[in-house]
Amino acid sequence: MLTIFWAAPAADAADPINYRLKWLFNASVVGDLYADVNGHFTEARLAVKVKSGGPERDAIKELELGQAQFGVASADQVIRALDKGAPVVVLAQIFQVNPLQWIYRRTDPPIRQLADLKGRVIGITYGGNDETIMRTLLAQAGLAEPEVTLFNVRYDYTPFYRRQVDIWPVYRNTQGIIIGRKMQAENEPVRFFIPGEFGVRFVANSVVTSRRMLQNEPATVKRFIQALLAGWEAALDPANTVRALDTLQQFDRDTPREQLAEQLDITRSLIKPTTEFKIGTIDTAAWKQTEQIMLTQKQVAKPVQVETVLHPEFVF
Amino acid sequence: MLLRRIYQFLIIYFLGLAILLGVKYALRLSNYVIPDPLLLGLTFQSEALRYFKDVLDTMSIAIIGQVLSICLAVLIGILGRQTTWFGSFVKVAAYNVQAYPIVALAPIIFILLGDGFLSRLLIAAMICYFPLLLSVLGIMAEPIGDIEHFYRITGRMRWQLEVKIRAFENLSKLTTVVAGSATLAMAGTIVAEFIAANAGIGYSIRIALYQSDLGKILIALFLIGISLSVYQGLLEWAGAIIRKTWESR
Numbered sequence: 075m076l077t078i079f080w081a082a083p084a085a086d087a088a089d090p091i092n093y094r095l096k097w098l099f100n101a102s103v104v105g106d107l108y109a110d111v112n113g114h115f116t117e118a119r120l121a122v123k124v125k126s127g128g129p130e131r132d133a134i135k136e137l138e139l140g141q142a143q144f145g146v147a148s149a150d151q152v153i154r155a156l157d158k159g160a161p162v163v164v165l166a167q168i169f170q171v172n173p174l175q176w177i178y179r180r181t182d183p184p185i186r187q188l189a190d191l192k193g194r195v196i197g198i199t200y201g202g203n204d205e206t207i208m209r210t211l212l213a214q215a216g217l218a219e220p221e222v223t224l225f226n227v228r229y230d231y232t233p234f235y236r237r238q239v240d241i242w243p244v245y246r247n248t249q250g251i252i253i254g255r256k257m258q259a260e261n262e263p264v265r266f267f268i269p270g271e272f273g274v275r276f277v278a279n280s281v282v283t284s285r286r287m288l289q290n291e292p293a294t295v296k297r298f299i300q301a302l303l304a305g306w307e308a309a310l311d312p313a314n315t316v317r318a319l320d321t322l323q324q325f326d327r328d329t330p331r332e333q334l335a336e337q338l339d340i341t342r343s344l345i346k347p348t349t350e351f352k353i354g355t356i357d358t359a360a361w362k363q364t365e366q367i368m369l370t371q372k373q374v375a376k377p378v379q380v381e382t383v384l385h386p387e388f389v390f
Numbered sequence: 391m392l393l394r395r396i397y398q399f400l401i402i403y404f405l406g407l408a409i410l411l412g413v414k415y416a417l418r419l420s421n422y423v424i425p426d427p428l429l430l431g432l433t434f435q436s437e438a439l440r441y442f443k444d445v446l447d448t449m450s451i452a453i454i455g456q457v458l459s460i461c462l463a464v465l466i467g468i469l470g471r472q473t474t475w476f477g478s479f480v481k482v483a484a485y486n487v488q489a490y491p492i493v494a495l496a497p498i499i500f501i502l503l504g505d506g507f508l509s510r511l512l513i514a515a516m517i518c519y520f521p522l523l524l525s526v527l528g529i530m531a532e533p534i535g536d537i538e539h540f541y542r543i544t545g546r547m548r549w550q551l552e553v554k555i556r557a558f559e560n561l562s563k564l565t566t567v568v569a570g571s572a573t574l575a576m577a578g579t580i581v582a583e584f585i586a587a588n589a590g591i592g593y594s595i596r597i598a599l600y601q602s603d604l605g606k607i608l609i610a611l612f613l614i615g616i617s618l619s620v621y622q623g624l625l626e627w628a629g630a631i632i633r634k635t636w637e638s639r
Contacts (some may be wrong), residue, residue, distance in 0.1 A: 154602060158429075199600070202596030228500075374599070
């Protein structure tokens with residue numbers, strides 16, 4: 075009888091793993107949710123708990139505290155953490171194009187070159203990624219701050235709807251669609267200002283783990299990342315659209331299905347730009363550029379050589 | 391009184407900091423999770439002056455909000471002290487307004503009033519007024535039996551005298567409540583700034599949080615705590631002076 079209670083877990087029992095996302099459950103994490111719901115982690119003999127993120131969550135801190143084994147963080151978080159000695163490594167880069175873009179009205183003059191930003195009222199979140207990106211763009215354009223008006227944005231879009239602000243930062247694949255539809259309903263079609271088109275490739279969500287986890291459990295890391303990326307590939311495969319939307323709807327009940335479908339399409343274009351592209355590919359040049367931007371803006375005290383913590387070998 | 395407030399705060403702050411540092415070194419955490427004393431010192435050097443100005447900005451709003459709350463609480467307390475239908479109606483209305491969480495009301499306030507001075511003031515006042523009201527109602531509704539009886543049987547009792555008697559007999563309680571409500575007014579202003587304002591220490595904390603910079607947050611907490619301790623000490627000192635003046639009359 076005692077042996078029943080004291081029996082050691084079977085050798086192939088699923089390892090408990092916490093995976094902390096960067097933000098709430100929405101289209102930006104469809105692959106993470108798909109891998110969970112559709113058994114990719116189970117097939118890899120992993121018991122993964124996918125946890126939603128939020129403004130008060132920081133996956134890198136949770137990795138260090140042992141509260142999570144894997145997480146999602148943006149490049150600026152990784153670089154800041156490295157600057158302060160955090161033992162974090164990058165396993166895969168989910169977004170190839172940063173979804174953080176600016177929305178503006180089609181009736182306004184188009185932004186064809188950076189100099190076209192001159193004189194506009196530009197929404198930024200002070201302290202956020204969008205501030206860093208916009209300041210880089212303005213520096214590239216040779217525009218001094220008095221030549222534009224920076225407006226501190228919050229969750230309330232009223233200043234944009236009221237035309238107090240000309241261009242407003244949004245996540246292209248989620249808020250961008252919701253606001254775009256609202257504007258369209260008011261006969262105000264929109265377009266997007268994409269920093270990447272002007273050479274600023276600030277890296278967004280990437281999968282991270284701790285250096286200790288990579289050193290001590292490389293097999294688990296490999297199984298996890300392969301299962302996760304298989305989930306992403308399946309979720310963004312147009313043949314699986316219905317299943318991906320079903321998965322998404324389980325977690326994001328507030329967004330209508332047709333909006334989720336549009337969000338999924340845009341998400342696909344940001345994560346898997348071509349059909350042959352391997353999801354998770356790490357764009358080392360973009361990471362180096364992100365570090366350089368943060369150095370220039372004095373957001374980190376010293377170079378962190380971010381390329382040394384990138385581990386592209388796990389992307390199959 | 392003032393000095394005691396300050397050193398008591400310093401004991402609490404540095405005790406908390408010591409626990410954090412203990413966790414840092416016990417678990418070998420990086421400066422990203424918990425900054426070491428050297429990094430804290432450097433952060434203090436670079437940010438303290440700017441943050442101190444932010445704290446003063448926040449505190450000025452908090453003080454105005456607190457004064458408004460005190461006026462409102464005293465007014466409603468005086469009206470609500472009566473055991474009439476109107477008195478009970480005022481109490482119910484005052485309680486119900488407080489039932490709505492401020493985070494749910496804040497977006498409406500910011501849409502109506504923008505993200506400037508007025509919104510911060512209103513939220514600060516809303517957060518600190520209710521505990522003040524409860525105390526004022528409690529004090530004003532409680533008769534001081536023997537004294538009030540004397541004035542009643544001699545026919546000299548008026549409502550102003552009733553309020554004065556009750557306030558005087560409970561002056562130390564009122565001083566404690568007013569000093570305590572300063573904390574709430576400050577917390578209310580910081581919440582407002584954190585949610586949507588463009589200035590103040592709450593706004594700076596939000597930016598530090600975006601950048602996962604615990605060092606900056608710890609410096610901000612230090613400056614908030616020390617400023618609040620000084621303010622509360624001054625309020626208690628003012629309360630003591632008022633009491634002495636009344637007693638000498």
